[in-house]
Amino acid sequence: MTPTKILVPIDFSSCSEQALDYAVSLAEKLGATVHMISAITIPVLGVPELGVGLTSTMLDKLAVDNQTALDKLAAARNDKKIIGQVLIRTGDARDVILQTAEELKADLIVMGTHGRRGISRVLLGSVTEMVVRTAPIPVLTVRGRQSRIAA
Numbered sequence: 001m002t003p004t005k006i007l008v009p010i011d012f013s014s015c016s017e018q019a020l021d022y023a024v025s026l027a028e029k030l031g032a033t034v035h036m037i038s039a040i041t042i043p044v045l046g047v048p049e050l051g052v053g054l055t056s057t058m059l060d061k062l063a064v065d066n067q068t069a070l071d072k073l074a075a076a077r078n079d080k081k082i083i084g085q086v087l088i089r090t091g092d093a094r095d096v097i098l099q100t101a102e103e104l105k106a107d108l109i110v111m112g113t114h115g116r117r118g119i120s121r122v123l124l125g126s127v128t129e130m131v132v133r134t135a136p137i138p139v140l141t142v143r144g145r146q147s148r149i150a151a
Helices: 014-030 048-052 056-076 093-104 118-124 127-134
Strands: 005-009 033-040 083-090 108-113 139-143
Touching: 005 014, 005 093, 014 033, 014 108, 014 139, 033 056, 033 093, 056 083, 083 093, 093 108, 093 127, 108 127, 127 139
Parallel strands: 005 033, 005 108, 033 083, 108 139
Antiparallel strands: none
């Protein structure tokens, strides 16, 4: 089955931008549409008081800033008119990605991976790994160029 709706999670890292470029290139070849999602996650780390410190004004500004940055990424890659929805959602990135894929009836998720190992992977977790494990649709991962290990 050829994908027609590709979802690309964006965290504004170079890895996610590389995944977006890959998805756009793939979509051009397949005649598919690329939808973009960015999750605003409020890390409370088990301390509710940290979440309280973020006012609704701060959250609104963060959402506006992220939407502006996401729209800029989309506009720079939309010369073939293949960019579909450009969305900002609040919540855990893993859940947001899976929920959005379901809502959009996406056929494929294309996401960047930092290639972390060891303690940094343990401490930071892996959104990509969790999505690969739990998504009901194929997930294509794009390794960031700076993550490659020299031979």
